[in-house]
Amino acid sequence: MAFKLALGGGHGANTPGKRTPKFDDGTYMNEHDFNYPTACYVEENLVNEYEDVEIVRVDDEVRDVPLIERTNKANAEGADAYVSIHANAMNFTWGEPAPRGIETYAYVSEPPEAMELAEKAQDEMIDATGLFNRGVKTANFHVLRETHMSAILVECGFMDNKEEARLLMSDEYRRTCARAITNAIAAQYGLKKRSNPKPAAPKPTYETYVIDENIGNYRLESKVADLRFYVEPSWADADVFGRIDEGVGFPTIVRKLQVGDGEQYEVQNSDGATFYITAADVFVQLIEKEEDEPWFIGKRVECKVGKLRFYSRPSWDDSALAGHVTEGIGFPNILDKLTVGAGEQYEVANSDGDVFYITASDEYVRVE
Numbered sequence: 001m002a003f004k005l006a007l008g009g010g011h012g013a014n015t016p017g018k019r020t021p022k023f024d025d026g027t028y029m030n031e032h033d034f035n036y037p038t039a040c041y042v043e044e045n046l047v048n049e050y051e052d053v054e055i056v057r058v059d060d061e062v063r064d065v066p067l068i069e070r071t072n073k074a075n076a077e078g079a080d081a082y083v084s085i086h087a088n089a090m091n092f093t094w095g096e097p098a099p100r101g102i103e104t105y106a107y108v109s110e111p112p113e114a115m116e117l118a119e120k121a122q123d124e125m126i127d128a129t130g131l132f133n134r135g136v137k138t139a140n141f142h143v144l145r146e147t148h149m150s151a152i153l154v155e156c157g158f159m160d161n162k163e164e165a166r167l168l169m170s171d172e173y174r175r176t177c178a179r180a181i182t183n184a185i186a187a188q189y190g191l192k193k194r195s196n197p198k199p200a201a202p203k204p205t206y207e208t209y210v211i212d213e214n215i216g217n218y219r220l221e222s223k224v225a226d227l228r229f230y231v232e233p234s235w236a237d238a239d240v241f242g243r244i245d246e247g248v249g250f251p252t253i254v255r256k257l258q259v260g261d262g263e264q265y266e267v268q269n270s271d272g273a274t275f276y277i278t279a280a281d282v283f284v285q286l287i288e289k290e291e292d293e294p295w296f297i298g299k300r301v302e303c304k305v306g307k308l309r310f311y312s313r314p315s316w317d318d319s320a321l322a323g324h325v326t327e328g329i330g331f332p333n334i335l336d337k338l339t340v341g342a343g344e345q346y347e348v349a350n351s352d353g354d355v356f357y358i359t360a361s362d363e364y365v366r367v368e
């Protein structure tokens with residue numbers, strides 16, 4: 001008889017509150033963005049690699065399936081075990097010190113089989129991830145209480161710990177967790193490996209080509225709450241890296257791409273990391289960037305009068321006098337323009353990189 005597993009990632013795609021705190025650039029990840037793909041990988045591993053496994057999914061790609069609906073389905077299907085996948089949170093702000101590690105739950109009555117499965121899942125998770133071991137715990141959670149089979153809930157790391165949040169946002173970590181949970185289930189229920197495992201389904205591929213390269217002087221802003229962005233030109237759940245809220249965005253747009261049936265912008269955050277986000281104008285808008293550098297930065301400045309003072313600090317004072325330049329002589333690199341007393345000075349560097357200050361008045365100097 002087939003081994004029947006009820007399996008689900010916790011929450012829905014847009015369940016309020018279930019998410020990482022916001023990173024400095026306004027990005028975050030919803031818990032479902034971790035839970036759902038990880039559950040998909042567990043399903044894929046078990047079905048492809050083991051004989052006689054049947055999976056009853058109690059979650060949904062988008063909808064937040066009510067807990068009662070989940071446990072009713074598992075019970076009606078007569079599942080042999082129930083595994084729920086989650087990411088943890090303590091305070092929903094970046095904790096100081098940050099909470100950390102992995103824990104696995106079984107029901108408070110400590111049903112022996114569920115406790116064994118929980119121990120195995122916890123051990124496999126700690127071995128695979130190297131994260132802090134919070135151990136096996138018991139709790140009176142609905143999905144542990146209302147299920148008529150051995151049920152566990154795995155918390156795969158803390159969303160309010162920056163390092164663990166970054167892990168939870170990576171496809172590699174999701175696959176690592178799925179492998180650990182798969183191993184625990186296979187060991188607990190003595191699942192038999194297929195002699196010829198089915199290959200994992202290939203990742204969905206999207207035909208991609210460049211639509212527009214000339215959008216370098218725009219930044220992107222989201223027009224909606226909770227907008228997904230991706231690590232690759234893709235629309236797949238597994239490639240969702242994080243989300244942004246209305247009014248938040250990316251400072252750099254590299255280009256516009258056709259991705260499958262839709263269009264995405266390739267964008268960069270302030271660290272220069274590259275992501276992909278829908279280009280549909282119901283979701284995002286492009287905002288022209290202001291010129292980010294004044295025209296004279298990096299230019300040469302030279303004296304256009306007989307003899308001109310320059311200074312060691314932004315000052316007109318004799319005590320700051322560093323030397324003189326004569327007509328046609330100057331500095332190869334303007335770094336900045338400063339207001340000094342009633343006038344303005346260029347902060348300049350000579351060819352050795354030594355920094356000086358010289359009037360910015362075009363009566364005395366020319367910039368070229």
Ligand SMILES: [Zn+2]
Nearest residue numbers: 010031086087
């Ligand atoms: Zn959760």
